Amino acid sequence: MLNQDITKPVRAxxxxxxxxxxxxxxxxxxGVGLINEIAQFPGGYSNLTYLIRSDQGEYVLRRPxxxxxxxxxxxxxxxxxxxxxxxKAAGYQRIPxxxxxxxxxxxxxxxxxxxxxxxGLILRAQTAPKMGITSNKMRQLSESLVDxxxxxxxxxxxxxxxxxxxxxxxxxxxxxxxxHKRYLAAQTDDIPAMTELxxxxxxxxxxxxxxxxxxxxxxxxxxxxxxDLSQILAVLDWEMCTVGDPLMDVGTSLSYWAETGDHPTRQxxxxxxxxxxxxxxxxxxxxxxxxxxxxxxxxxxxxxxxxKNAVVLQQIYGRYKxxxxxxxxxxxxxxxxxxxxxxxxxxxxxxxx
Numbered sequence: 001m002l003n004q005d006i007t008k009p010v011r012a013x014x015x016x017x018x019x020x021x022x023x024x025x026x027x028x029x030x031g032v033g034l035i036n037e038i039a040q041f042p043g044g045y046s047n048l049t050y051l052i053r054s055d056q057g058e059y060v061l062r063r064p065x066x067x068x069x070x071x072x073x074x075x076x077x078x079x080x081x082x083x084x085x086x087x088k089a090a091g092y093q094r095i096p097x098x099x100x101x102x103x104x105x106x107x108x109x110x111x112x113x114x115x116x117x118x119x120g121l122i123l124r125a126q127t128a129p130k131m132g133i134t135s136n137k138m139r140q141l142s143e144s145l146v147d148x149x150x151x152x153x154x155x156x157x158x159x160x161x162x163x164x165x166x167x168x169x170x171x172x173x174x175x176x177x178x179x180h181k182r183y184l185a186a187q188t189d190d191i192p193a194m195t196e197l198x199x200x201x202x203x204x205x206x207x208x209x210x211x212x213x214x215x216x217x218x219x220x221x222x223x224x225x226x227x228d229l230s231q232i233l234a235v236l237d238w239e240m241c242t243v244g245d246p247l248m249d250v251g252t253s254l255s256y257w258a259e260t261g262d263h264p265t266r267q268x269x270x271x272x273x274x275x276x277x278x279x280x281x282x283x284x285x286x287x288x289x290x291x292x293x294x295x296x297x298x299x300x301x302x303x304x305x306x307x308k309n310a311v312v313l314q315q316i317y318g319r320y321k322x323x324x325x326x327x328x329x330x331x332x333x334x335x336x337x338x339x340x341x342x343x344x345x346x347x348x349x350x351x352x353x
Contacts, residue, residue: 006127007039007051013326014040014048014066016108021061024107025114030100032059032114047075047239051117058119059099063112065316066325075239078103081113083165083238090160094148094234118234120224128220128271135276137229142278143286145220148232149253150290153212153246163243168211171244176201176304183311186318189334193341197307200348206297214249216240219256219270250287251301254280254353255309255340265332265339269309280353302353303344310340 010016016038025032033056041049041060048066052059064075081101088095096115103111123131123141133141157163180198215222217240224234257280258266258273267273278286280302288295313333320330347353 006042008042010038010040010050011042011327016050016061020107024102024104025100028100028102030114032056032099047077047237052114058117059114060096060117061112061114063108063110065319077101077111077113080239080241083241084115086160086162086165087238090155090162092155094232095238096234096236118224120226120233121229122224122236123220123271125221125268125271129274133229133274133276135274138274138276139278141220141225141229142272142276142283144232145218145223146278146283146286147290148223148235149215149218149249150287152215152218152235153249153291155213157211157213157243162213163211165213166242166244168208168244170208171211171242172205172208172248172304175244175248175308176205179308179311183314186311186315188314188318188321189337191338191341193345194307194310194337197303197341197344197348201300201304201307204300206300209245209247209293211243212246212249214242214244214246216242216249216252218249218253220272221270245301246291246293247295247298247301248304250284250295250298251303252305252308254283254298254302255305257283263339263343265336266343269336284353299347299351299353303347306340306344306347310337310344313337313340 018035018038022035025035032052033054035052035054037053039051039053041051047062047064050061050063052061062077062080064077078101081098084095084098088098096118099114099116101111101113105111155162176198183194183198215235215238217237218235222235222237223232224236225232256270256272258270259279260273262273271277284295284298287293313336316330317333317337319325320327320333
């Protein structure tokens with residue numbers, strides 16, 4: 001039986017002060033109403049996401065993870081809320097309705113924002129294999145995922161004002177340099193492949209493509225689909241959204257795109273290994289056909305996606321090692337860093353993803 005994304009009781013140490021939250025939402029005339037329950041979405045490794053049930057409906061609250069203040073430029077709730085607001089103003093419909101942003105840390109201990117919950121399903125690698133999804137349905141879903149990414153990249157960033165979200169010139173170099181610095185700042189173990197990848201990315205940088213809006217974390221568990229799995233209703237988690245080379249977005253998506261035979265760590269991040277899904281090559285081909293873009297240099301962007309995701313895991317694992325979070329899911333993320341790095345090195349050596 002297919003259900004909405006499962007919530008659980010809030011993890012110890014990550015509770016919200018319901019009384020203060022209620023007072024703030026009421027004072028701001030948000031229309032959220034009287035809060036009846038606060039639960040937590042257990043998935044994801046970045047920002048913390050809570051379900052708020054009230055007498056007016058269901059809402060989602062997002063806040064940074066505890067101990068994340070040491071990550072410069074990350075977990076910017078105000079920016080994520082601004083992205084949603086700008087997309088709504090631009091007429092993009094596949095997002096939740098933003099409700100309110102709060103920068104007053106005295107309410108729940110950090111900035112946060114609230115948005116309406118989009119009813120539907122979120123397909124996660126841990127639960128989707130138990131849903132009995134047919135290979136034909138998976139094929140349709142994977143094609144729809146590619147098409148949704150193409151549609152995002154087709155938004156006119158000049159006419160909509162979305163160009164304000166970033167500085168596209170020199171985007172690739174800033175990303176490569178920035179993520180390498182983040183890795184060095186969070187490093188806990190010696191992983192030679194990470195050093196090799198950083199050097200390769202610096203030395204083989206391609207000429208940038210014309211900029212578009214890019215989501216930067218586009219995958220199955222960041223979209224909401226309807227209950228019969230025929231339509232993508234909303235795209236979630238816009239925290240890394242900006243404007244830049246669209247193939248950076250494609251590369252990141254492909255870096256999540258685990259296939260049969262890939263390391264279990266990679267398969268745990270996505271459900272793309274289920275029968276019926278497009279292969280990485282088919283993903284790239286469909287994107288090229290639908291968007292009209294040249295993907296001949298996509299290997300570079302794929303390797304960068306692996307490198308970036310490895311750094312994200314390293315940052316989270318580093319917080320766990322420092323005792324800034326006790327979430328036991330993070331204990332094994334150090335293994336994931338090595339897996340992604342080695343897969344990136346193999347792709348460079350073979351010349352294919």
